[in-house]
Amino acid sequence: MSLELVSTTKCFEGEQRVYKHRSKELDCDMTFGAYLPPVAVEDKTACPVLYFLSGLTCTHENFIQKSGFQQFAAKYGIIIVNPDTSPRGVELPGQDDAYDFGSGAGFYVDATEAPWSKHYKMYSYVTQELVELINSNLPTLSSKKGIFGHSMGGHGALICALKNPGLYQSVSAFAPIANPTECPWGKKALAGYLGADTAKWASWDATSLVSQYAGTPQELFIDQGTADNFLVAKQLLPENLLNAASSNDHIQTVYKQREGYDHGYFYIATFVGEHIAYHAKLLNA
Amino acid sequence: MSLELVSTTKCFEGEQRVYKHRSKELDCDMTFGAYLPPVAVEDKTACPVLYFLSGLTCTHENFIQKSGFQQFAAKYGIIIVNPDTSPRGVELPGQDDAYDFGSGAGFYVDATEAPWSKHYKMYSYVTQELVELINSNLPTLSSKKGIFGHSMGGHGALICALKNPGLYQSVSAFAPIANPTECPWGKKALAGYLGADTAKWASWDATSLVSQYAGTPQELFIDQGTADNFLVAKQLLPENLLNAASSNDHIQTVYKQREGYDHGYFYIATFVGEHIAYHAKLLNA
Numbered sequence: 386m387s388l389e390l391v392s393t394t395k396c397f398e399g400e401q402r403v404y405k406h407r408s409k410e411l412d413c414d415m416t417f418g419a420y421l422p423p424v425a426v427e428d429k430t431a432c433p434v435l436y437f438l439s440g441l442t443c444t445h446e447n448f449i450q451k452s453g454f455q456q457f458a459a460k461y462g463i464i465i466v467n468p469d470t471s472p473r474g475v476e477l478p479g480q481d482d483a484y485d486f487g488s489g490a491g492f493y494v495d496a497t498e499a500p501w502s503k504h505y506k507m508y509s510y511v512t513q514e515l516v517e518l519i520n521s522n523l524p525t526l527s528s529k530k531g532i533f534g535h536s537m538g539g540h541g542a543l544i545c546a547l548k549n550p551g552l553y554q555s556v557s558a559f560a561p562i563a564n565p566t567e568c569p570w571g572k573k574a575l576a577g578y579l580g581a582d583t584a585k586w587a588s589w590d591a592t593s594l595v596s597q598y599a600g601t602p603q604e605l606f607i608d609q610g611t612a613d614n615f616l617v618a619k620q621l622l623p624e625n626l627l628n629a630a631s632s633n634d635h636i637q638t639v640y641k642q643r644e645g646y647d648h649g650y651f652y653i654a655t656f657v658g659e660h661i662a663y664h665a666k667l668l669n670a
Numbered sequence: 671m672s673l674e675l676v677s678t679t680k681c682f683e684g685e686q687r688v689y690k691h692r693s694k695e696l697d698c699d700m701t702f703g704a705y706l707p708p709v710a711v712e713d714k715t716a717c718p719v720l721y722f723l724s725g726l727t728c729t730h731e732n733f734i735q736k737s738g739f740q741q742f743a744a745k746y747g748i749i750i751v752n753p754d755t756s757p758r759g760v761e762l763p764g765q766d767d768a769y770d771f772g773s774g775a776g777f778y779v780d781a782t783e784a785p786w787s788k789h790y791k792m793y794s795y796v797t798q799e800l801v802e803l804i805n806s807n808l809p810t811l812s813s814k815k816g817i818f819g820h821s822m823g824g825h826g827a828l829i830c831a832l833k834n835p836g837l838y839q840s841v842s843a844f845a846p847i848a849n850p851t852e853c854p855w856g857k858k859a860l861a862g863y864l865g866a867d868t869a870k871w872a873s874w875d876a877t878s879l880v881s882q883y884a885g886t887p888q889e890l891f892i893d894q895g896t897a898d899n900f901l902v903a904k905q906l907l908p909e910n911l912l913n914a915a916s917s918n919d920h921i922q923t924v925y926k927q928r929e930g931y932d933h934g935y936f937y938i939a940t941f942v943g944e945h946i947a948y949h950a951k952l953l954n955a
Contacts, residue, residue, distance in 0.1 A: 395897070396936035453738035453939065612680070651681035654738060 388522050397459035398423040410510045413475050417468040418445045422459045425524050433529035433668035437467040438538030442489045445469050451650040457658045461665035466519055472504040485570055486577050493541030494589045496578035512545050531555035531664040537562055543591035550600020555667035557606035557660050559653055560613055563626040564592040570620050595629040595636050604637040606663055610646030673807050682744035683708040695795045698760050702753040703730045707744045710809050718814035718953035719804055722752040723823030727774045730754050736935040742943045746950035751804055757789040770855055771862050778826030779874045781863035797830050816840035816949040822847055828876035835885025840952035842891035842945050844938055845898055848911040849877040855905050880914040880921050889922040891948055895931030
């Protein structure tokens, strides 16, 4: 599995890189960001890897350009990798018709419905192919992995962790779509990618997964702005996940509400340092 | 002079605002960013104001979204205002033909050549109209002002300060176009806005202004990445300004070279905290 280096730019003494590669899982070319902290660049010291999953409409660029995360990755010596949000460059009918389905909206599931099932395997891409690619090309501590994300990507981070007990040592989410089977965004995406049979949706729903979780104890750090329009619109439903977690001893939650913050990148920028410090502690960075 | 609030978003406990207003100087509507630190929002404490001038092609958005400056403005209790880089919404022939002249490329001069002279008065806008607007609408310490900028905006910050001894208590520049009368970008812009008579250009050239400066002693903090393509291409010429300063006792320079950094926003993001700390010290923030 080979990577093409698209760009590398010095940033906080480390390097913000962008890579391109052919994905077997998604059957298309994919682009992702990888920030290497100074210790990884200078000494090739093996570092923990923290994966960030972005929200609807994003490419790999948004988080790289707008969150200011690099200063904290540099400080704690963590490699941060952020993939794109869907397959790209494929030609599927209707893929560009809406912002919340298809391109930019892969929802981190493995689609089973045609025509999406040929390419839309973002879950397997993120949890397997991308991890193998990173571990074989960058100086990583392969046993030290964390995952976080925003909105649709918060949902992605939660389900990737909950479906793979022990795979990630740290998990957090900014304003996640916490119960997609019960919100308009999630119902549209799950119906489209998985079909109309709602019984098949539960295994891709963080709240359902929390209810059923019986693996190694897992803490979930959930972050939510109180002035988030999508919280008000019942697209996020963190309360449902918290309720489910309260009756499962295998899941601990840390829930932080941020007074007056909305759903956007200024909110993420304000708290990304706290999240990375949280991951660093759990990853022994 | 009234301001229309376009948006306000909570960020690092302060507010990132965007305002729109009718500019008399430019005879068009203009948009700018204004970050208010927590103390200005919560207590309406009067704060120093630091003006940031952006580079070629930028609007008010680039610095707001990509530099991560807000955390430092919040920390030091400074209001940071960043205007657009040219008049907007005017209809002048050829204004959109090139990235380095016309729209997005006002060069912070007062044009004397038709048709530009009707609108392109960015120098007067930045040093007078915008300052009056800010002082009459936001909780400012009107006697505490700093200015900084990037590339074309670094040139702008330097000439605004050098042409007005004592107006700004602190001045810094990221990779400024330090001697525009001697570089391709500058020659094109100055010829277009001021006419072919090169004798008229010197009063808009930071290096010339440094040579002639006889005002109250002024320190200039110049920042430059060593891997900056535009440095190599002789568009920036900081060495000329430093040489001029070395023979003028009224000007002190602090010159920092950043090994391996280029001309872009990852470079700015890495060092914007150091710049704001510098301004804060001089502004007694």
